[in-house]
Amino acid sequence: MDEVFERVLVDIGGQKPVFTIGKTGILWKLDRTTGRFLGHKETVFQNIFTSIDPKTGQPTYRSDILEQKIGQWLDVCPSTEGGHNWQAMSYHPGTGQLIIPLSQSCMQMSGRKVELKEGSGGGAGDRRFLEMPSAHGNIGKLAAFDVKTMKETWSIQQRAPFLTAVLSTAGGVAFVGDLDRKFKAVDVRSGAVLWETRLGTSVQGFPVSFSIGGRQYIAVTTGLGGGSPRDVPRVIAPDIHHPGNGSALYVFALPPAK
Secondary structure: OOOOOOOEEEOOOOOOEEEEEEOOOOEEEEEEEOOOEEEEEEOOOOOEEEEEEOOOOOOEHHHHHHHHOOOOEEOOOOOOOOOOOOOOOOEEOOOOEEEEEEEEEEEEEEEEEOOOOOOOOOOOOOEEEEEOHHHHHEEEEEEEEEEEOEEEEEEEEEOOEOEEEEOOOOOOEEEEEOOOEEEEEOOOOOOOEEEEEEOOOOOOEEOOOEEEEOOOEEEEEEEOOOOOHHHHHHHHHOOOOOOOOOEEEEEOOOOOOO
């Protein structure tokens, strides 16, 4: 359950924190100069840690995970897909919010015996992926969090997982795409869907914005693959279908300024 994803630097008054979120789905707030723990927020259900020290941020693993025997099955949330993965969050300065794409899946895991020789090993575990019970069938979650209070301000939950990073703009709009081929614009203040369209295949990658001649454009890619954020939903949500080809770059022009 690695923490290898984006770091977002935000200045809040006299504080200079860094925010990060990894596969456990825990949003961490740290002093980016000293590394001092400033706060955390569990963005999806997790039962890997039994507690997190409110002063130091030190997490405590479940004892049965630490003491797991080979061949013993344990139930854990989130799955190794992660509550958060490579789909990057966005900071919106106008509202002081982090807007984060999240995934809601769990798993059963069991360790395998590994021969200590060259070429053996690999993942060294068996996994059975499951829907997160508390999500009621909604694998995808897009949520906004106040950088001062760490409180969730709004969320969108849906069956299809979000497979792009979030792009937010000074105009108060956030763009994001999902496995069900939908690319949408949401209001950064409320999470209300302002516009959406359906593209050729799953929408995934990193949306970008640029301007030419005073006109603003939004570009996003569609395609296949994507690692565990795509592989796990293939198991737990086989009802979501998309074409097996259609890698493309789509570009949308925003309405001209009045």
